[in-house]
Amino acid sequence: MEKETQPEAVSSVLKVFGIIEALAEQKDIGITDLAQRLMMSKSTTYRFLQTMKTLGFVSQEGETDKYGLTLKLFEIGAKSLEYVDLITLANKEMSVIAKQTNETLHLGMLEGNEIIYLHKIDSNYSLRMHSRIGRRNPLYSTAIGKVLLSDYESDEIHKILQDVVFVKHTDKTLENVAQLEQELDRVRVQHYAEDNEEQEPGLRCIAAPVYNRFGKIIAGISISLPTIRFKEEQLPELVRLLQTAGRNVSEQLGFHDYPVSN
Incomplete structure (x- = not known):
């Protein structure tokens, strides 16, 4: 099933887990590289990352555009x-x-x-x-x-x-x-x-x-x-x-x- 036919909520979940998997494979990654890897726009990628950062699942290296996973997923597991x-x-x-x-x-x-x-x-x-x-x-x-x-x-x-x-x-x-x-x-x-x-x-x-x-x-x-x-x-x-x-x-x-x- 193509992504565009997915309900919006399901599509968002897929994007979140795509970001998690990408960040798990690479310790830190920039928005541009992450967006290209996931075939998402930079603005959408940024929006998801900021939400995940607010929830404590993602950390940002200072003022750079480098992001990585926190230990919160490990704690939940x-x-x-x-x-x-x-x-x-x-x-x-x-x-x-x-x-x-x-x-x-x-x-x-x-x-x-x-x-x-x-x-x-x-x-x-x-x-x-x-x-x-x-x-x-x-x-x-x-x-x-x-x-x-x-x-x-x-x-x-x-x-x-x-x-x-x-x-x-x-x-x-x-x-x-x-x-x-x-x-x-x-x-x-x-x-x-x-x-x-x-x-x-x-x-x-x-x-x-x-x-x-x-x-x-x-x-x-x-x-x-x-x-x-x-x-x-x-x-x-x-x-x-x-x-x-x-x-x-x-x-x-x-x-x-x-x-x-x-």
Whole structure:
């Protein structure tokens, strides 16, 4: 199919990737050479390069017309590989907990202003949490969501949640950012979070963090069980299991200073 018959958006994507491939083949290149190589006008090439420069994918050598790729594409690729490893590593640890408890385990991470479930191991009980991989849930009413938010400063939390409406899923659901921040103070001290029937009536969830090699919380591992099967004296052991899993995954990702509850 000829380029001129392509929709404008598709044509633009092809041009962007053409520029990326050309810059990947040559460390730095001028607009004239790049435009000739891609059979684009200099003005169009310049416009694309400036946009890519603004987004951080391209750098310019001073005031010259020489351009090159930054490390941003490498960073994105590295994150993608890290998450593939994350699911594999987490599955091993989650399976250990599942065998000991027969309860539902989730792996979730931050996506915008929600959590998204990357992996799940179902409970063997008929009465269990119903969810699916790829499902999203609020940050403010879930154990994993609180774990993820605990890694951010107050101004960052307000920015993440600026468009979020605090829906009262149950009578126990937190009602605003101020209440949530009080809860997050406890999460930071104890290094785990709880959802005590805040998302669904009759459901209790506990979560522990997973860190990347830079000490940034990138995910949470949680266990979910009905309140009729939960006894308060179980909490320390469930926390220990989750933090052990979180520590083991974090160490495999390069982080060796995992905090645990006292």
